Amino acid sequence: MADALLTFDNVDVTFPRRGPPVEALKGVSFEIKHGGSLGIIGDSGAGKSTICRVAEGLVRPSAGRIVIDGVDMTQASEREWQKARRHISLVFQDAQGSFNPMRPVVDSIGMPLMSYTDAGKAELRRKVGEVMEQVGLSATQMTRYPHEFSGGQVQRLAIARALITRPRLVLFDEPVSALDVSIRAQILNLLTDLAKSLSLTYVVISSDPSVARHLSQDMIVLFAGKVIERAPTQQLFANPQHGYTLSLLSLRDPQLAARAELARLEDAALADLGKGVPS
Numbered sequence: 001m002a003d004a005l006l007t008f009d010n011v012d013v014t015f016p017r018r019g020p021p022v023e024a025l026k027g028v029s030f031e032i033k034h035g036g037s038l039g040i041i042g043d044s045g046a047g048k049s050t051i052c053r054v055a056e057g058l059v060r061p062s063a064g065r066i067v068i069d070g071v072d073m074t075q076a077s078e079r080e081w082q083k084a085r086r087h088i089s090l091v092f093q094d095a096q097g098s099f100n101p102m103r104p105v106v107d108s109i110g111m112p113l114m115s116y117t118d119a120g121k122a123e124l125r126r127k128v129g130e131v132m133e134q135v136g137l138s139a140t141q142m143t144r145y146p147h148e149f150s151g152g153q154v155q156r157l158a159i160a161r162a163l164i165t166r167p168r169l170v171l172f173d174e175p176v177s178a179l180d181v182s183i184r185a186q187i188l189n190l191l192t193d194l195a196k197s198l199s200l201t202y203v204v205i206s207s208d209p210s211v212a213r214h215l216s217q218d219m220i221v222l223f224a225g226k227v228i229e230r231a232p233t234q235q236l237f238a239n240p241q242h243g244y245t246l247s248l249l250s251l252r253d254p255q256l257a258a259r260a261e262l263a264r265l266e267d268a269a270l271a272d273l274g275k276g277v278p279s
């Protein structure tokens with residue numbers, strides 16, 4: 001078994017559009033080992049969700065390699081991608097919108113299993129019930145419709161749907177951004193517990209660095225499609241190397257905000273000094 005479960009090696013993604021194409025990812029490289037966790041932080045439009053779509057094979061890179069469990073997926077056929085996709089689950093950025101409002105949730109949660117196994121209806125319901133309990137819901141709620149659940153509960157449903165296939169890799173795209181602050185902590189704690197009890201390997205994407213900090217061992221910082229910093233999470237927070245990282249982290253941390261302001265003032269002072277030096 002390869003050491004890394006997922007590797008991005010110098011990946012470019014370009015989306016065509018009228019006018020110049022959008023370069024959503026530029027030379028992105030990282031790897032996640034089996035049992036590891038990676039946080040991806042960056043502003044809106046930085047390319048975070050695109051990384052998920054590439055990892056799922058929904059978007060093909062224009063350059064670079066994606067390696068899953070030792071297999072170069074850039075050379076893989078659609079059939080091989082389908083096989084690999086069985087082991088990768090995505091929790092969508094918009095949990096509510098990812099459920100069919102016309103169907104009871106048992107159908108949506110069971111859907112990923114239905115595509116991969118020929119389990120009968122009773123077996124399917126048993127598994128849906130089991131995974132619902134695992135995320136802190138009751139199996140008796142499976143016949144309800146999505147609108148009958150609160151925002152936090154829908155997020156739990158989305159997590160249940162992602163876990164039902166017992167995936168090797170889970171991609172959480174903004175798992176708490178749509179939730180009230182009071183509910184966020186509950187979902188973060190649930191994810192922490194599940195990661196431990198199921199030994200998950202996962203990617204967690206967030207524009208809020210504290211979410212990724214809570215959940216991931218390693219982090220990368222994306223800026224305009226490029227990885228500008230990559231480090232173990234503790235190190236990144238203790239000693240951010242890039243000015244952008246510092247400003248991103250300081251958005252919610254007054255101490256770091258003071259450091260970022262100091263760095264800005266020093267830069268301005270140095271620039272002024274530079275102007276005063278005769279050439």
Ligand SMILES: Nc1ncnc2c1ncn2[C@@H]1O[C@H](COP(=O)(O)OP(=O)(O)OP(=O)(O)O)[C@@H](O)[C@H]1O
Pocket residue numbers: 015016017022023024042043044045046047048049050051093207
């Ligand atoms: N299918 C597409 N066609 C054209 N451009 C796209 C497509 N998907 C994404 N983009 C563009 O690629 C860039 C990265 O988008 P992406 O959704 O990955 O950002 P993000 O970091 O997830 O942002 P957010 O935090 O807002 O979710 C953006 O400029 C976006 O407009």
Ligand SMILES: [Mg+2]
Pocket residue numbers: 048049050093173
């Ligand atoms: Mg996104």
